[in-house]
Structures are given as structure tokens and as C-alpha cells.
Amino acid sequence: MNLVKNVHTMMKDMLTLQEKLAETEGKISRMKTTTDHEISELKKHVEFLKVENAALKNKTAVEEKEIMLLKENLENVSNTLNDMKVEVRYLSITVFGMNDDFKEIDVRFQELENSTKEIENEVRVNDKSNAATISDMEKRHLTLIDDLKNTTSSLQADIGEYETNQLKISATISSLELFRINQTLSKCDPKQKVAFTAGVTSASSTWNSGTLIFNRVILNVGNGYNPSTGVFTSPVAGTYVFYVTAVEYSKQFLRVDIVLNSVSKVRTMADNDAAYQTGTNMVVLNLQKGDSVWVRHVSGKGYWSDSVPATTFTGFLIG
Secondary structure (H helix, E strand, O other), X not given: OHHHHHHHHHHHHHHHHHHXXXXXXXXXXXXXXXXXXXXXXXXXXXXXXXXXXXXXXXXXXXXXXXXXXXXXXXXXXXXXXXXXXXXXXXXXXHOOOOOHHHHXXXXXXXXXXXHHHHHHHHHHHHHOOOHHHHXXXXXXXXXXXXXXXXXXXXXHHHHHHHHHHHHHHHHHHHHHHHHHHHHHHHOOOOOOOOEEEEEOOOOEOOOOOOEOOOOEXXXXXXXXXXXXXXXXXXXXXXXXXXXXXXXXXOOOOEEEEEEEOOEEEEEEEEOOOOOOOEEEEEEEEEEOOOOEEEXXXXXXXXXXXXXXXXXXXXXXXXX
């Protein structure tokens, strides 16, 4: 009977042990799962740290190079200052003994030495500065570059406007001078006065063939010039002077001829090395009554002018 009880007790204990064993295995399984997850997260974190460490190493290498370059530049500045000090001392010795007017040089030398010491102190401070100082210097450098670009653009605009005004003035002076010559010469024969000046009042970037029509008539004594066709027809026989000024359009090559009855006599050329180049030419022709003279396209494209004409055509009778 006792044996049976003992067997039952042992079986009960075995069941209890099995339950505890199952519970322990469940805990072990959960712990293993949790541990595996933590190990996976740790591996990811380690990989992230490796990448971040590599990036920091690269950044550190770049900053070290920049610092080395800055040190070299500072050393060059220091060497330059030392050379300046030697030169200034030499100049000071050279002028020693001169009259009182040169005492100002000693004062300036002392000021230069003080400035040199300040610069040397600044160099020492800069030599110990960190990456933030380098960044600030780069920002200043970029600001200076932007200021320089803005100043350059402004100067280029002013130069362009100046060149345009010069062209206008040159064309106007040429026309007035030719008219003055014509007025002087025509006094020799008051019965025969023929003279004209005409200009173009707007620019064209596409004109590439035919007759250049000067639509603005400034003077037309004798009514020989027709602003609708751009052709001058001699009202009387005689010797005439013709003058043309042609301004090319913004670096577009331009050639035009002064033609007599469809025969080219002289040619003017405005090159395209720079914007708004001016070509001029003049010819003296013997005309019969009814002969025609005009300006004809040869090559290139477009022309430039303004409300005050820069591209002009002039002719007058001299005898």
C-alpha cells in the first residue's frame, strides 16, 4: 500500500516537473527571441556607427587638409610681412640723414611695424582657430566674390551704355561735319544745291538683303533722296560725295556697299569681335542727272540704330 502511494507521489512529482520544465522552456524560448531581437538591433546600431565613423573620418580628413592649406597661406602671409619689414628697414636706413621732410617715413615705418605686429598676432590667433573660423572665412570669401560679380556687372553695363552713347555722338558728328563741308563747298555755286542726310530710327536683328532704307530724313536739299525707297536720284549732273555709317547689331557681322546704278563702288564692314562695331566709308562720284545711288546689303545680318540715328546715309553735290 505504501508502495502504491509512493508511486502516485512520484508520478505527481514527475507531472509537476514536466510542467515546470515546459514553463522553463517557454521562458527560455521567449528569452532567446528577445535576445535575438536585441542582438539584431545591436548589429544594426553597430553598422550605423561604422558608417557614421567612416563619414566622420572623411570629414576630419577634409578639415585637416583645409587647416593645412590655411596654415600654408598664413605662413605665406607671415613670410611676406617679414620681407616687407626687411624692405622697410632698408628704406629707412637709405633715407636716414635726409632733411626733416622725410621724418614722416619713420612715422609710417613705425605704424607699419605696429600693423605688422597686429597682423602677426592675428595670424597666431587664426593658426589656433577651429573649423568654425575657417567656415566664417569661407563665407567672407563668398561674400567678396558676390560683391565683385555685382560690381563687374554694373561696370559692364556702364561701359556698354558709354559705348552706345559714343557711337551716337560719333555718327551725329560725322553727319554734321559732312553737312558743314557741303555747305561750305556749295557756296561756290549758289544755283546748284543738293544735299541730304537720312538715318534709321530703330534697330533690326534680322535684316539680311536688299536696300537699307533710311526712313528719317534730317536734310533733303533738292529732294533727291526718297525715304520710302532708300534711293537717291541726282536732280542735276555733277560731282557728289556720299558717306555711310553702319552699326552692326550686337556682335552680328555686317557688310554694306554704296552702289551707283546697281554697281558697287565702296564697301563698309562692321566686325563682330565686340558688340555694336561701326563701319564707315565715303566715295566721290560723277553723276548724270537721273543716276541712282543707294546702300545695299552684302553679307551679315541686322543693324543697330536709335531714335537719334546712329546708322546714317549722307550725300551732297560739290560741283
